[in-house]
Amino acid sequence: MARHSEFQSIRGMHDLLPPESERWQLLIETFRTQLGRCGYQFLATPVVEQLEVFARLGEGTDVVTKEMYTFEDRDGQALALRPESTAGAARSFIQHRPTPPWKVWYFSQHFRYERPQAGRYRQHHQLGAECFGPGDGDIDVELIVALWDFYQALGLRRIRLELNSIGEPATRARYSERLQAYLGDRVDQLDPADRVKIEEHPFRVLDSKRPQTQAALVGIPTLVEELTPDEATRFARVCDGLAAAGVPFEVNPRLVRGLDYYTHTVFEIISEAIDAAQSTIGGGGRYDGLVEALGGPATPGFGFGTGVERVLLACDAEGVFGQPAPSLTAFVVEFGGDGSEARDLCLSLRRMGFSVDRAPGKSPKSQMKAADRSGAEFAVILGSDELRDGTVTLRPLRSELEQMVIPRAELAERLRRASTIATDLV
RNA sequence: GUGGGUGUAGCUCAGUUGGUUAGAGCGCCAGUUUGUGGUACUGGAGGUCGGGGGUUCGAGACCCCUCACUCACCCCA
Numbered sequence: 347m348a349r350h351s352e353f354q355s356i357r358g359m360h361d362l363l364p365p366e367s368e369r370w371q372l373l374i375e376t377f378r379t380q381l382g383r384c385g386y387q388f389l390a391t392p393v394v395e396q397l398e399v400f401a402r403l404g405e406g407t408d409v410v411t412k413e414m415y416t417f418e419d420r421d422g423q424a425l426a427l428r429p430e431s432t433a434g435a436a437r438s439f440i441q442h443r444p445t446p447p448w449k450v451w452y453f454s455q456h457f458r459y460e461r462p463q464a465g466r467y468r469q470h471h472q473l474g475a476e477c478f479g480p481g482d483g484d485i486d487v488e489l490i491v492a493l494w495d496f497y498q499a500l501g502l503r504r505i506r507l508e509l510n511s512i513g514e515p516a517t518r519a520r521y522s523e524r525l526q527a528y529l530g531d532r533v534d535q536l537d538p539a540d541r542v543k544i545e546e547h548p549f550r551v552l553d554s555k556r557p558q559t560q561a562a563l564v565g566i567p568t569l570v571e572e573l574t575p576d577e578a579t580r581f582a583r584v585c586d587g588l589a590a591a592g593v594p595f596e597v598n599p600r601l602v603r604g605l606d607y608y609t610h611t612v613f614e615i616i617s618e619a620i621d622a623a624q625s626t627i628g629g630g631g632r633y634d635g636l637v638e639a640l641g642g643p644a645t646p647g648f649g650f651g652t653g654v655e656r657v658l659l660a661c662d663a664e665g666v667f668g669q670p671a672p673s674l675t676a677f678v679v680e681f682g683g684d685g686s687e688a689r690d691l692c693l694s695l696r697r698m699g700f701s702v703d704r705a706p707g708k709s710p711k712s713q714m715k716a717a718d719r720s721g722a723e724f725a726v727i728l729g730s731d732e733l734r735d736g737t738v739t740l741r742p743l744r745s746e747l748e749q750m751v752i753p754r755a756e757l758a759e760r761l762r763r764a765s766t767i768a769t770d771l772v
Numbered sequence: 773g774u775g776g777g778u779g780u781a782g783c784u785c786a787g788u789u790g791g792u793u794a795g796a797g798c799g800c801c802a803g804u805u806u807g808u809g810g811u812a813c814u815g816g817a818g819g820u821c822g823g824g825g826g827u828u829c830g831a832g833a834c835c836c837c838u839c840a841c842u843c844a845c846c847c848c849a
Contacts, residue, residue: 357840408847412773430849456849461773463843472849539846555845604848614849626849653849681807710807718809729807743809 358460358468365670369661370471373500373654374453377473380496381451384488386475389450391434397424399437402639404606406547413458427457430605432633432649433640435476440642446479453654465624465656474630474651478637481646483580486611486632487587493615493628493650494593500657501666504619505627507593510601510612511581513573515635518609521572522548528566535562549602568599577610584611607633611648619663620656627660628652672744675724675765677717678704682730691728691738691754698758701767702726718743723765726757 355361362370378388403410415427428434431454439448455471462468475492477485490507497505512518525548533541537556544551551559552566573581588595595613603612612631620627630650637645661667676695680688685706695702705716710729717725727739727749738757741749742764752760 354840413847458848460847461845462841463845466848470849474849550847623844624848628849651849656849677809679808709802711803711805711809712801714807714809716809725809727808731807739808741808749808 356468358462360467368670369658369667370654373657374473376499377451377496380492380499381475384492386449386451389435389438389452391438393428393455394425395428395434395437397426399433399640400426400429403433406606407604409458409604413460415457415459429456429458431456431472431474431651432476432636436636436640436647439478440637440640446645448478451475463624464622465620465659467655471654472651473654474649476647476649478645478647481634483584483611484587485648486584487591489648489650490588490613491591491593493652497615500661502617502660502664504617504664506616506618507595508598508601508614508616509595510569510598511573511577511610512569512608512612513577514609517572517574517577521569524567524572532562552600552602570597570599580610603629603631607636607639609634617660617663620659621663624656627656672721672723672767673701674703674720674722675700675761675767676702676726677720677722678702678726678728679710679713679717680704680706680728681710683733687733688728695758700761723767724761
């Protein structure tokens, strides 16, 4: 893209313009409806937090150690743009001590300093939800089903839910050691690029994309085998709940997530329609230790995030969006007067709840052209004859019906009957 | 951070081995139709060829640097 001016948006950060922005509104509205049914309410936390809030997410996460936008303010306080939203929500929970269960949803922008590519941006947006308080698996089911139904409501069909349990931290640690031992015995079978991970991030070897590594992983001990009876029972209840809700899923014993705070249930939802490397459209899990790690009372939690840009990629790939509906009821076209009557008519129609626009000062032909382009259902023509007679010409733009001259007083009623757009007033 | 591809009009792109004044389609503006969009025809506006340097009589084409976009790795939504 050519650079025409001195300034442009920051790498990996994009403007959101109409008509694309309309689809964002649709996504947000659908999400709000879906989560509202489950009793979740909107939460907004600041874009900036103390660096330490995110640092507590763990040393083992690239999001924290490599990708954060960090800076000092004028007082020398260490701050960061949020790379995700769960930490801020947890901080907020601790700060305000709402009575659990605290069920919130959010729409927020996140910042990660990575090289942009398809479905990955330095500023990206997520819709998400968190539930602080209840520690039972039924909350896991509630939120996963809500997210699944959100995708269904959008019309996405080619999606896949992958599920796993990583148990309590003790189980995870035990498995980590076992994994390191297993991998240590087979170092030379792994892809060289993966060998270095054994020490620091043994779990990262599991979901490696490299064929040589994947071949070496056949028969590797799985986390599921390592779960205690209690953990396994808990996981089974989550699986049962999803099955009862009719949500198809597959247990992926190698599913590990990028953030260290997860316990028990973790999941991802992948779009099979996206023809790009970044095809995970949503993911989340349980984080029973997070609130405590941030200095709050021991409180379990579960949450997820879904990437708005990626969901829209999936929607495009599946072609779920039809023709956009008309957004204007009427477009007022004027000529032969000084424009004041058209101006007043336009304003009064708006106060009656109609969506109306106009393009004053241009030729009749140009105004009609503007009316067509605006997507309006009707042109309301105020020419010299109509001005003289106190009438308007009502011309349908989206159908083959004939135009008609009607008394000005009848206009509102005619529009109300003929328009497919609901007015927001009576 | 590593590697590949691409930068020409608002958008999508042509532009031959380096050779006059840089093109097309769509979009935009206007006219054919001084009261009517969506079709058709005609005309018009719009470009420091991403930026800088170099080679050359001559660079949109070649070389170097740089910036941006893009795809992949890493990682993640």
